[in-house]
Amino acid sequence: MTNADSGGRFTSAERHIQEEEEIELTSVGVDIGSSTSHLVFSRVLMERVGSRYFVSQRETLHEAPIQLTPYEEGDTIDAKILGEFIDQSYLSAGLDRSEIDTGALILTGVAVRRANARAIGDIFSAEAGKFVAVSAGDGLEATMAAHGSGAVIRSADKKGLVINIDIGGGTTKISQCFEGKVSHVTALDAGARLIVLDDNGTITRIEPTGKTHAEDIGFPLSINDSPDPEVLLQLADRMAMRIIEAAGLAELSPKTKEMLLLPPLPRANDIKALTFSGGVSEFVYGNEKIQFGDLGSQLANFTKARVEALKIPIEEPVATIRATVVGASQYTVQLSGTTIYIAPTEVIPIRNVPVLAADFDFSGDEINPKKVANSVNNARTRLDLANPDSPLALSFSWKGSASFSRLEQFGRGVEMALEQNINENIPLVLVNDGDIGGLIGIHLKEEIKLACPVVSIDGVTLNEFDFIDIGEMINASGAVPVVIKSLVFPPVSV
Numbered sequence: 001m002t003n004a005d006s007g008g009r010f011t012s013a014e015r016h017i018q019e020e021e022e023i024e025l026t027s028v029g030v031d032i033g034s035s036t037s038h039l040v041f042s043r044v045l046m047e048r049v050g051s052r053y054f055v056s057q058r059e060t061l062h063e064a065p066i067q068l069t070p071y072e073e074g075d076t077i078d079a080k081i082l083g084e085f086i087d088q089s090y091l092s093a094g095l096d097r098s099e100i101d102t103g104a105l106i107l108t109g110v111a112v113r114r115a116n117a118r119a120i121g122d123i124f125s126a127e128a129g130k131f132v133a134v135s136a137g138d139g140l141e142a143t144m145a146a147h148g149s150g151a152v153i154r155s156a157d158k159k160g161l162v163i164n165i166d167i168g169g170g171t172t173k174i175s176q177c178f179e180g181k182v183s184h185v186t187a188l189d190a191g192a193r194l195i196v197l198d199d200n201g202t203i204t205r206i207e208p209t210g211k212t213h214a215e216d217i218g219f220p221l222s223i224n225d226s227p228d229p230e231v232l233l234q235l236a237d238r239m240a241m242r243i244i245e246a247a248g249l250a251e252l253s254p255k256t257k258e259m260l261l262l263p264p265l266p267r268a269n270d271i272k273a274l275t276f277s278g279g280v281s282e283f284v285y286g287n288e289k290i291q292f293g294d295l296g297s298q299l300a301n302f303t304k305a306r307v308e309a310l311k312i313p314i315e316e317p318v319a320t321i322r323a324t325v326v327g328a329s330q331y332t333v334q335l336s337g338t339t340i341y342i343a344p345t346e347v348i349p350i351r352n353v354p355v356l357a358a359d360f361d362f363s364g365d366e367i368n369p370k371k372v373a374n375s376v377n378n379a380r381t382r383l384d385l386a387n388p389d390s391p392l393a394l395s396f397s398w399k400g401s402a403s404f405s406r407l408e409q410f411g412r413g414v415e416m417a418l419e420q421n422i423n424e425n426i427p428l429v430l431v432n433d434g435d436i437g438g439l440i441g442i443h444l445k446e447e448i449k450l451a452c453p454v455v456s457i458d459g460v461t462l463n464e465f466d467f468i469d470i471g472e473m474i475n476a477s478g479a480v481p482v483v484i485k486s487l488v489f490p491p492v493s494v
Contacts, residue, residue, distance in 0.1 A: 024046050025093070026061070028103040030086070031322075032069060035169020035193040035294070037082065037278055037323055039064035039089040043406055046266065055486075056062045061104060064089035065179045068292070069169075071205070097304075106144075109360025137384030138187030138261045142166065142173035144465075145181050149277040150318030156180030160272040163247055164317070167280035167299060169193035170207060176265055183372040185382055187261040189247040190239040192280050192296035195221065195232075199293070209259070216255065227330065236298035244306045263379065275317040276300075282321050284314075284367055336470075337459030338478040343443025347427050347453040348470050348480065353393045355431075355466040356385055360410075362399035367406050383464065391421070393429040395462035402436045407443040431468070431482075433461045457482070 023046050031038045041064075046058040070081040090097060147154050151164035155177035163384060166173040170191040176184040194210030197203055203225045215220040217238050218232045245256040248268035257264060282288035285301035291297060307314055344347060358375040361368070376394065379385070385392050394414065400406065414430075415422060422428065428450065432439060441456030460482050462468065471481040 022056075025101040026099055028100050029106070030103065031106045032077070032082070033168055033279075034171070034191070034240070034329075036321065037067045037069045037085065039086065040322060041093045041095060053164045062089075062093035062095070063322070064092060076477075077311045087336070092367065111392065122191070136172060137383050138171060140184050140384040141171075142185035142187055142262075143182050145173055145277050146175035146177055146185070146310060147465075148322070149275050151175060151177045152180060152182060152277050154273060154275070158272040161268060161270060162272055163249075163268060163274045164242060165247055165274065165276050165303070166278040167191060167243070167276065167303065168278040170209075171261065172243050172246070173278075174243075174265065176248065176268060182382065184265050185248055185262060188256070189259045189261060190242050190246075190471055191300075192299050193294040195235070195294075195295060197293045199225070201229075204293075212259070215492075217374050232295060233298055236295045237296070237302045239299055240302035240306055243303055244310075249307070249310055249312070271312050271359055273315045274312050275315055276304075277317050277320050279321050281317070285316055285320060287320065330486055336457040336479045336482055337435050337437060339435050339438040340457040340478070340480065341438045341445070342455050342457075342473065343441070343445055344453060345473065347455060349472055350391065350427065350429070351469045352485070353391050353429055353461045353468050353470070354383065354385055355393045355464065355468060356383065356394050357395045357464040357466075358378060360396050362397075363402070365406075367409040367413070369409050369413035369416060373417040376414065376417035379464075380438050389424070389426070389428040391429050393431050393462065393466075393468055394418075395431045395466075398432050398434045398436055398440075402439050404443075405442060408447065411440070411444050411448045414444075422450055422452045425452045427455055429470070430454075430456045430461050431462055434458055438473070460484075 023042045023416070025044050025046065027044055029038075029040045029042065041061040043059045044055055044057075047056045064085075067082075067085045070078040070085075072078045094324045146164045149164050149166070151162045155162035156179055159179060162177045164175045164177065166175075168191050170189075170193065172188045172190045174186050174188070175182050181409050189209040190213070191432055192205045193205075194213065195203060198203040203221060203223050206221060206223055211221060213235055214231075217231070217234045219227065219234070221227055221231075228319075241250075242259060244250050245252050246260060246265065248265040249271075252264055276284045280303075282302050283297045304314065323426045356376065356379045358372075358379040360372060360375055375386035379448045380392075414428070418428065428444070430437070430444075432440070434460050437458030441454050444450050444454050457470065457480060459479075462484065463486065465486055467485040469483040469485070471483070473480050
């Protein structure tokens with residue numbers, strides 16, 4: 001019921017999973033951001049329900065002190081200092097790397113764009129088998145912050161719209177959450193450390209987008225400039241205005257639209273609550289008083305004031321600066337159904353495939369291919385899964401009959417949405433929780449005649465933020481083992 005490693009042996013964690021109704025895993029979450037870096041060590045308790053393990057409890061074991069992401073001269077992250085910080089975090093937690101069952105490495109914000117981003121990942125190369133490594137683009141980071149801050153659950157409790165604004169060092173990520181789901185996300189080039197100053201008020205680092213904001217207020221800035229404090233206040237206020245517009249709280253100006261990194265949000269109405277997360281949120285809620293040579297406190301004050309002027313209730317999140325790292329990674333195991341289709345069989349085993357949980361409408365007698373394609377594309381945007389160089393797993397719960405016409409309509413919609421992946425001969429992975437994996441796979445291959453490899457399995461339940469490994473087929477049963485690695489967000493009360 002689980003994968004073996006390359007030497008044909010089971011890992012200790014997987015062997016434990018086979019034997020126990022309840023398992024305990026130690027995990028680490030690592031977030032390397034454009035301005036700060038975080039480590040959180042957690043203990044995850046999992047209970048078996050049927051054939052799958054679910055998270056029943058998550059306990060924080062140790063939170064390493066927040067580290068300003070170290071930079072060498074210019075804009076290159078100092079991998080050596082970062083590695084030392086991570087080593088020290090293990091020591092302060094009293095944990096050895098061998099004691100970690102699993103984890104997630106997340107590169108976020110401007111850090112993803114650094115030339116040596118791959119070198120950061122290499123720090124964890126020894127744990128490559130344990131870690132889910134995510135280069136979190138803006139859409140995924142916005143979604144993760146919405147979950148980690150508690151905005152998603154809050155929107156379910158309040159049965160309405162909750163907005164989370166995650167203001168970091170380089171970018172601001174915004175999520176609109178409605179009735180327990182992230183409905184829309186966007187991101188904006190605005191953040192506290194687009195301009196960094198020394199103790200004398202001299203600019204030591206400035207991002208290109210920092211220059212753009214400075215030019216926008218009529219005060220071009222460069223390294224070694226010493227701007228007047230009033231200029232910095234104007235700069236922070238202008239960024240706050242851009243954030244409010246990007247959040248759908250005011251009319252979107254053409255200039256703000258140019259600064260968006262994702263499509264704009266719909267105009268927000270009847271907002272039940274608004275939360276802040278990210279480094280700047282520490283100033284919003286009065287948790288931080290120390291200045292870090294950036295615009296953090298000013299940006300927090302101006303943004304908060306603009307929200308209050310709109311009479312929108314500001315509530316405190318479950319997590320602020322650590323919102324994107326409260327999730328660590330854990331393993332769960334399922335065995336697929338036997339009505340599956342894999343062609344060619346050599347395509348498996350396959351590892352670390354991100355799950356795309358699109359919201360399909362199977363309620364009618366007909367399935368609209370365009371709506372299927374739109375649902376897939378919306379989910380890809382939300383989770384930053386547009387890269388055609390690697391496979392993704394399309395997860396869904398089929399409802400209604402599996403007639404030829406409905407299979408055809410669904411298959412055409414999938415083909416429409418994933419055309420580039422298919423043309424690149426990247427494996428198409430489909431996972432459903434019913435018993436029609438074989439029918440769907442056969443239709444895609446033999447009727448629609450997709451040229452790419454197709455893996456269609458059933459009897460498996462997946463969720464957003466899952467990554468899956470699919471093992472080799474078990475000859476005796478015709479099923480395949482599936483190891484599920486999930487980004488776990490803690491249960492919260494709001």
